[in-house]
């Protein structure tokens with residue numbers, strides 16, 4: 001078993017940096033379905049470019065490398081403690097080499113352990129089986145999509161769909177609703193795993209278990225096969241689209257599993273995964289610890305190398321504007337929802353800890369006219385003490401909703417960049433103060449890291465690398481105006497129109 005550490009290290013690095021073949025095929029298919037020149041096509045072009053860059057740089061596809069969950073099946077007699085120890089070492093090593101972001105945070109103090117290890121992280125689930133090899137699988141599921149998981153207790157009333165009863169049709173309604181409620185916040189287009197039955201805990205486990213199925217498989221249970229096909233056909237009619245910008249593809253995969261329940265409970269649990277669906281697996285020789293075979297690698301490999309990256313200026317449904325901070329109120333008031341903005345110059349990162357801090361404290365720098373980027377990057381320090389950005393896509397902005405408007409007004413901030421949009425409070429503040437919300441492409445961590453030409457400084461490192469305020473020097477950083485200073489929100493519009501479309505699925509389908 002002396003090779004087990006190396007094998008598991010490879011599993012972690014490959015999972016973080018290379019999307020599996022079945023996921024690539026689903027994204028390539030989605031790209032074909034979007035009309036050239038739309039925001040959805042531009043977003044998918046950025047996504048495929050990002051996948052290609054992650055391949056080439058052997059760097060994280062998305063900066064949020066999530067909560068790592070390992071599923072390990074071992075033949076009888078294999079020492080699971082040794083495997084656990086090797087997993088811990090592989091995680092710490094991959095974090096040190098910038099393949100994973102330090103993501104393990106003390107829930108009470110907020111302290112980041114720095115090496116992805118701590119109580120509950122990573123999650124490791126062992127099982128014994130009769131086969132003569134070790135089956136090791138890993139999923140890296142980020143927070144943006146994890147936060148869009150949802151559990152229904154039937155019977156229930158669903159927005160747009162009415163009553164969902166304790167039958168196949170009620171389950172159908174829950175799944176359709178789960179896609180609607182995620183909007184673009186889980187970095188759509190997404191994949192869903194659904195668990196029917198169990199209790200609140202085992203139901204979610206079953207849902208997540210479905211994400212370990214190949215996206216191309218066929219459900220052996222006839223009713224579930226029909227349900228999966230129905231959802232794939234109809235969820236894409238909701239028009240939520242990539243990043244919630246509207247478009248033809250909202251869902252890339254749907255897998256449903258079932259287990260028994262107790263008579264009093266009927267749960268439908270949904271695990272939502274973003275397009276950056278990082279899960280891989282391998283068969284390992286239990287004697288030597290060597291890799292015998294990689295999993296999820298059937299069929300053609302799409303490397304996206306020959307594809308053209310669509311330029312924002314080609315967009316027929318958008319206008320392009322170049323911005324450099326400090327930005328004036330007049331410049332902001334000229335921007336409208338749908339404009340594509342290219343930023344050159346300075347921006348500052350700020351996410352949960354920074355927003356909370358700025359409510360009660362002065363900013364460490366003058367933020368007047370500046371741009372805040374909701375981002376928790378993966379950073380590496382070289383031998384000379386200089387910082388380098390390894391991955392830097394946007395994080396989910398809605399978490400900052402309680403603070404954002406107040407902070408913009410307090411410090412004179414003119415633009416915030418993030419993903420998934422923000423709510424009514426921020427929209428009102430943008431109107432009053434003269435501010436704008438820019439949506440970057442969630443998960444495009446390599447694409448945006450490439451736009452960052454230098455790290456000019458950092459403040460508030462006490463919050464840890466992802467939460468610190470990084471001073472970034474960017475060039476041609478592209479994002480779309482999705483909330484402007486005139487009270488318009490693309491997110492509000494898409495949510496409204498998708499709710500109207502959801503209503504067409506009210507009538508029973510499965511009797």
Ligand code: SF4
Pocket residue numbers: 062063064065066141142143144145146185186187274275276393394395396442443444
């Ligand atoms: S792609 Fe989006 S939801 Fe997925 S891990 Fe990255 S930021 Fe989170």
